Amino acid sequence: MVRQNDLKNKNELTWVSWNNNVQHGYTHHHTIKKETELTNIIRHTSGKVRVYGSKQSSADIAAGTDSLIDMRRYDQIISVDDFKKQITVQSGITLKTLITTIQSRGWSLPCLPDIDTVTLGGALSTGTHGTGRDGKLLSEYMVSCRMVMADGSVRKIQKGEELMDAARVSLGLLGIFSEITLQCEPVYTLHLKEQPMHDDQWLAEYDDLLENNDFTRILWMPHTDHGYVILGNKIDPDTPVKHNPGPDYLKHRRAVSRMLYKYTTKFPFLTTIANKIIYKLFFTSKKESKGTLYDATVTKSRSGTLELAEWTIAKSRFDACFRELKAALDNKNNAAYVHIPMDIRFVKEDNSWLSYAYGEDCVTVGCVTRDASSADDYKAFEVVEEIFLKHGGRPHWGKRFEAKDAELSKLYPKWEDFKSLRAELDPEGKFLNPYLTELLDVKKVAKNKNRAA
Template sequence: MKRPLSNWSGSVRFTPGDIAQPETEAEIVELLRRTRTHRRKIRLIGSGHSFTPLVETDATLISLERLQGVEAVDATKQLATVRAGSTLKSLSQSFLEKGWSFENLGDINAQSIAGAISTGTHGTGIHLGSLSEQVVSLTLVTADGETLHCSAKQNGDLFQAARLSLGSLGILTRVQLRVKPLYQLHYVSQPLPLKEVLNNLDAYKENHRHFECYWFPYTDTVQAKFLNPTDLLPSKQRWKSIFNKLVLENGVFWLLSEAARLFPSLSPRVSRMSARGIPRFEEKGAAQSLFVTPRLVRFQEMEYAIPANALPPVLEEMKATIESHRFPVHFPVEIRFVKGDDIWLSPAYQQDSAFVAVHMYKGMPYQAYFSAMEQIFLRYGGRPHWGKMHSLEGKDLARRYPRWDDFLRVRQQLDPEGRFLNPYLKRILGFEETRHPAPTPS
């Protein structure tokens, strides 16, 4: 019996023709060869945390949730080889038990490592890259069932395309990541004036391993978060952190969000109340435990990467536009920083970036607000996060990525029949607009 599926936010609902859950790479190879005979379309699903229809299909949907675990850790080279279906949460726990940590993580760990890499998931830290940038090699099974290994030295073009591919090249089965010996972080949260944050932005970015902030619309208040390595012992009174994250940031905020949904005109007041409730607290603990924050209040999200030095004028325009249009928004604007990289479809390609995310509570209209914010991001050279909502199509995106055509050529070579494409991918990749000759991988 066919089973309808939904993503985390409820923005995407679909019913696949069938769902396959291979447990080994050999099963994936056989599955692809068998479905090729019948010219079956294929999409991949991770944990469903993308806000866009990346995985939507009425054909075969492949889940890698049974392809789990850490295969090996090379202590000398500080490299971990992991199976592609492993969640960030399970890998964090396995690393913790083995005495290792991710270089960096975002604040949600429900994603599979394959999904996180394929969409460019990131944390914050101007000298730290996204999860895709932490990859040093990977294994990919192509549409015809061929297994390819790639790194910077082996199949280099494929490596640069596959580190962020939207699941359009093949199926990731194995990933090798840089890791660090287990380390502790000291986390400080505090409210600060928006003007102070913008005036000290360079110092905050440069002087802290991780810095991020949340600006509350209709206020001049920011929640600033600083995380730095420490040799101090983990905090003993964990209940304070749990209370802040579960009760204040989720329970109370959910009640306020429901009020805003029922009475949208309350949104500015709810935002101001939330800003007044920003907690002042600090905590020390293992890196993987402090990167993550529970996200129990559901929402829709759009996120763009802009040049890091463009953040002050972008925020000023966002503030003026929100107040001018009186958008019913109470969710804070999230701001994180990512080091520039050389990955072809990375939003941080060749530029240190500020990632600016806007949210709307689930059940509240978001289109007008997101559209207005998107226009600001685009004026400053913004590139959308691939797992978040945006309105761009292939022709728009091609102008923003210098290696766009290179990616399409590799994609065409590996999947000339478009078996890994769904209607959404065809639209954002411009696949039906332009055909490219197949190259020879380096």
């Protein structure tokens, strides 16, 4: 996969993603603080334009156009409705600022990703999600928004309108999220218990675990036959809980993993040994704690970058898909030496056109390399994609995958509707970069339209 576009033609300035793996030249750059600035730029830009947030997507979706708009200073809280527990914010706000603000009011967003440095606009656009029995994509908590359209006009979109179902997860292709109103819920305290479990056991029990716990997350570890199962249940905040964070050295897990996997880049077969060491050191002790969903489960700092892929599969097809995945990744004869852990999470069905959970509850499975610079040679991305595609799995929009229109059109019942709506709302393709053009096969849409005419 080409991760850098032709920089020599545009040697003025370079946009670089957080892990350096996506780089693009550009000619015009804008930082906005007001909606009117956003509408004016969009209205008066004759060429193509993309907006970006924290640049933390692995997919090439945030730049690649001559004009770029940085949304990160468009980050204010606009209003709070205490009666409805709703908050309206500008879309460049980070999840950290958003969640600490609502938590200080005694509210929560009940399903959170494992990162808080991303912007709300970026997170919504890519279908960012967490896990839980009732957990949904973050964008499902959006009850209304103001969207800046390709002609620079602003449309207010409300929950219940069909356009909202299309817009919730739309990669900035239908318009740019400006102000967003989110429905919050009362904050709650989770009692978390974490322990290793043999693959045979968690595979037999995950449905019951999901049903019987408010929070379920499984960190799966190829080459060890184990997953590390994290379960959480809501408790009264005053309930005493024996705090057991495990041995002190656990805090070095990411740094040790990075060091070990650095060597396995040169000698991939050593990954099996590295995985066993990391499992033994960091995933065999039991832990217990309590805290809010945000305080107790979201990672607040990372020692370095990653390159991420993530695939999702309808819960009804997870078993078959996972068994094939495990067989492939554990097989010593394949070159897909995958870094641990692989994050398994659960998301509730919804109606958003490009949601992974459109029409069916789904299970998500992460795949990362801790050495982002060698991501192009990381075979596991290919093996995982091949297996998930075979089982009808859907890729995370913000992460790395190769599938394009031909495959995606089979996976999303509303794919063609989304493409038609995009062409109607943005007929000049103002919000398209080369990657997104190929992803949607936009030329084909134009050709089909001509044929129909």
